[in-house]
Amino acid sequence: MRVLKIMMMSFSGNVLERASEHRADPAWIAAQRAQALILPLWQLKVLVHEDRAARLEPHLCETLAGPGASCVFLGLENGRPLFALDISHQPEDPAAAGLLASEFRDLRAAAFILPEADTAILGQAKALIDWHRRHGFCPNCGAATDFADGGYRRVCPACAAEHFPRTDPVVIMLPIDGDHCLIGRNKRFPEGLYSAFAGFVEPGETIEEAVRRELREEVNVAAAAITYHASQPWPFPSALMIGCYATVSTRDFATDGHEIQDARWMSRQEVRARLAGEITDAIKLPAPIAIAHHLIRDWAER
Numbered sequence: 001m002r003v004l005k006i007m008m009m010s011f012s013g014n015v016l017e018r019a020s021e022h023r024a025d026p027a028w029i030a031a032q033r034a035q036a037l038i039l040p041l042w043q044l045k046v047l048v049h050e051d052r053a054a055r056l057e058p059h060l061c062e063t064l065a066g067p068g069a070s071c072v073f074l075g076l077e078n079g080r081p082l083f084a085l086d087i088s089h090q091p092e093d094p095a096a097a098g099l100l101a102s103e104f105r106d107l108r109a110a111a112f113i114l115p116e117a118d119t120a121i122l123g124q125a126k127a128l129i130d131w132h133r134r135h136g137f138c139p140n141c142g143a144a145t146d147f148a149d150g151g152y153r154r155v156c157p158a159c160a161a162e163h164f165p166r167t168d169p170v171v172i173m174l175p176i177d178g179d180h181c182l183i184g185r186n187k188r189f190p191e192g193l194y195s196a197f198a199g200f201v202e203p204g205e206t207i208e209e210a211v212r213r214e215l216r217e218e219v220n221v222a223a224a225a226i227t228y229h230a231s232q233p234w235p236f237p238s239a240l241m242i243g244c245y246a247t248v249s250t251r252d253f254a255t256d257g258h259e260i261q262d263a264r265w266m267s268r269q270e271v272r273a274r275l276a277g278e279i280t281d282a283i284k285l286p287a288p289i290a291i292a293h294h295l296i297r298d299w300a301e302r
């Protein structure tokens, strides 16, 4: 299990059957909920029991939800419906208060110990509950919106506008030149961490254009070929990380001095040695829960 944990990517590989063709049918959703297991979220924290996502019988947590609490259909897990329920209405942590026999944890921290299958489901749950918490009012006219389609739509009763859960595309890229890659230190990173470069895709941009713009802005390098590698849902709050390699033709770079504090070329050999734990100094590479780790590792092990 520990080996799998290292090789796989957190928040990806969601095994739920989403049954999206049934979600617009309120009677079907109600029938599913009657026989569901529940993943409760309190203040966007997830419930963890013995290093797994706690799946509760409905009676254990529905009394903790406030009136109109969001209850989102996640999908079918081995045929049994799974819902996420927002119990943030509780003034205090219901687990700490002894009302639930497990522990609410921040999902990013919990991802280090949870099986990937659970991080993927909890990521879906957190992103959706978070979206409902922030979209109670219509951005078009300001009226209160109604929950619909098992949680995959909100509808405004005043102006009929429809609102759908958002996913924000983020490009994350590793510049490479031969057997070296360029990694950088963002000012928001923990001390010593160097990683790939990243930024939101802007309206009107392709993935490739966003990669080129971000690399120009952050380290002033021009990308030649750009190749897609893999993607990762990143529910903080609702990003989709799009991992790419960017081949560059010169090793000259200049950090923007603002977002990126430092950058350095690192050889494939050094990356491999660091990933194997053979070099222990102040420099750290990203942890396996991040797609940056997999971009760097997959390149180094090619």
Ligand SMILES: [Zn+2]
Residues within 6 Å of the ligand: 138, 139, 140, 141, 142, 143, 156, 157, 158, 159, 160, 161
């Ligand atoms: Zn409206």
